[in-house]
Structure formats: structure tokens, C-alpha cells
Amino acid sequence: MQKDILDRSDLELLIDQFYKRVLSNPEISFFFTEVVELDWETHLPRIVDFWESNLLGRGPYKGNPMHVHIDLNKRSKLEHNHFEVWLQLWEESIQANFDGPMAELAIKRAKQIAQLMQLKLQSPPSL
Numbered sequence: 086m087q088k089d090i091l092d093r094s095d096l097e098l099l100i101d102q103f104y105k106r107v108l109s110n111p112e113i114s115f116f117f118t119e120v121v122e123l124d125w126e127t128h129l130p131r132i133v134d135f136w137e138s139n140l141l142g143r144g145p146y147k148g149n150p151m152h153v154h155i156d157l158n159k160r161s162k163l164e165h166n167h168f169e170v171w172l173q174l175w176e177e178s179i180q181a182n183f184d185g186p187m188a189e190l191a192i193k194r195a196k197q198i199a200q201l202m203q204l205k206l207q208s209p210p211s212l
């Protein structure tokens with residue numbers, strides 16, 4: 086049986102696996118390589134921080150993913166199918182490496198955030 090997501094090193098492995106899938110995916114890789122030219126040495130630990138805060142209730146993440154994706158959406162539109170692919174790759178990366186309540190929660194949280202993001206991207210900016 087596979088282990089659950091328990092600490093930062095588990096998240097590092099997960100994020101590494103997830104981005105390998107993202108970067109070899111023909112439908113969404115361009116966001117990360119062309120729309121934004123990411124500095125991976127900064128981005129990867131930031132994403133690990135985000136999930137450490139979100140799932141493990143600790144971690145140094147201070148940021149606003151909604152604003153980041155609203156900006157991204159202005160540069161290149163984030164469509165519903167992009168979110169579907171993103172979530173599919175996230176779920177695959179988790180299921181290939183982990184099993185347990187935290188792994189389930191990571192899938193559930195990502196779906197909730199993706200839903201909220203899509204709502205925010207549709208609604209007009211608040212005054």
C-alpha cells in the first residue's frame with residue numbers, strides 16, 4: 086500500500102511529479118513555458134509552500150493565487166478544459182504516489198480551488 090502525504094518532502098515529490106506531467110502535456114504546458122517564463126527555482130518551492138499551508142496547516146506561503154491567475158488569464162485565457170486537464174494531472178500524480186485521507190483531501194481541495202478560480206475569472210472585477 087502507498088503512503089499518505091505527511092510532510093514537506095512528500096509534497097516536494099508530488100509537485101515534482103505533477104510538473105513533469107504538466108510540462109509534457111500539449112494542452113497546458115505553454116502557460117508555464119511561453120505565457121509565463123517561470124523561474125523554476127522560485128516557483129517550485131512556492132507551490133510546495135502553498136500546499137504545506139493548505140494541507141498541513143503550516144508553512145510560509147503568503148500570496149494570493151486568485152490574483153496570480155486573474156493576471157495570467159489576462160495574458161492568455163484560462164478555459165474550462167485547461168482546468169480539467171490541470172485537475173486530471175494533479176489527480177494522476179497523487180494517485181500514482183500516495184494513498185490515504187491527505188491524498189484524498191489534496192484532490193478535493195484542488196477541485197474546490199479550481200472551481201472558485203473559474204468563478205472569479207468569470208465575474209466582473211468588484212468595484
Ligand code: HEM
Nearest residue numbers: 113116117121135148149150153163167168171195198199
Ligand atoms: C488551468 C489551470 C491552471 C494553469 C494553466 C495554471 C498556471 C499557473 C502559472 C503559469 C503560474 C505562475 C504564474 C506566475 O508566476 O506569474 C501559476 C501559479 C500558481 N498556481 Fe496555477 N494554474 C492553474 C490552476 C491552478 C489551481 C487549480 C491551483 C490550486 C489548486 C493553482 C495553484 C497555483 C499557485 C499556488 C501558484 C503560485 C502563486 C504565487 O506565486 O503565489 N493553479 N499557475
